Amino acid sequence: MSAALDLEGLTRVHASGSAPALDGFTLDVPAGSCVAVLGPSGSGKSTVLRLTAGLDEPTAGSVRLDGRDLAGVPPERRGMAMVFQRPLLFPHLSVRDNVAFADRVRGVPRRRARERAEEYLGLVQLAGYGDRPARALSGGQEQRVALARALAAEPRVLLLDEPFSALDTALRAEMHDLLADLRLRLDPTVLLVTHDPAEADALADAVAVLDGGRLQQAGPLGELYARPASLAVSRLLGGRTEVPGTVRDGVHTSALGPLALPGPVPDGPGVLVVRPEAVRVTAPGDPAADVTGTVVRVRRRGLRALVVVQVPGPVGTAVEAELAAGEELPAGRPVGLVLPVGARTVVPPAGPASAPDPARSAISHG
């Protein structure tokens, strides 16, 4: 049976005087839901899982399961199971005995533990693999066994730490499907750590974005794409259009000229961000165009192309637009761009710690 997980003000300072690895992190994971913690390397994602699992003590804050504070409860009594990026199987044991291991430690008789292991191997589509030594499995199969072993512990919360990131693209997609099926059958509460927005999109009901140990924004991923709260969130989700300017009375004025905003935004400096999927490319003379510019770079993304359009303003001011499938535009082509009002989002300018990295510049380094 799944449980509601509440993380409240979780903070972890490793050495006194050092910056916290995690700073006041608060997140609700409703029973039976899957929430992904998304963030770049070093942002504190694994720290969230370690504190939740009880593998590390928080410097401040609490972990609650169905309202019960877990302070002082050891990892094995928390009703949680964790799957890591590496499967950490016992290579000399059979696949079946790897899955049965937790039951055996709990004192379940060998025969019963092995029967249960077979059930869980069936769930991860490895029925018939029980007799094999774990060392004779492929990477994808090993990770299925790790998942079966975690599920066999009947956890109330399943903690997944980048569990599929070592797998190739096709296997990863298979594992995503498998996890979606397992969620339907077993209804566990899942807290997933990933650096990959596509993985969060495939698996999670909601996403919490971490940067520098701090929660930036939490909500359904579609909301974060449409309305990122900060440059860090926009960048993590692949946003590259960033036009600095100033907001006054609901209008953002920048090198692109005045652009009305869809909702109330406080007056003051702000950076306009727009998703490439929302930008429409048109002819330079089109009266509907909000701005005109020149295609300076084309990036392939499967059947679609992304074009980087240099627009008036300081060197490097550019807007990225996604073309329709099969549509092509060469570098050097003048174009008009429509930035639909609903797609215009203004976020606070970067502080000194998160100043834009010139190496990311859309124009100079595609």
Ligand SMILES: Nc1ncnc2c1ncn2[C@@H]1O[C@H](COP(=O)(O)OP(=O)(O)OP(=O)(O)O)[C@@H](O)[C@H]1O
């Ligand atoms: N035991 C430790 N002692 C000191 N600092 C640590 C320790 N564990 C983690 N850190 C630091 O805490 C910060 C957050 O680490 P964490 O492993 O949670 O990040 P992450 O987002 O999971 O990174 P990655 O995606 O690379 O695994 C990092 O700056 C890291 O160097």
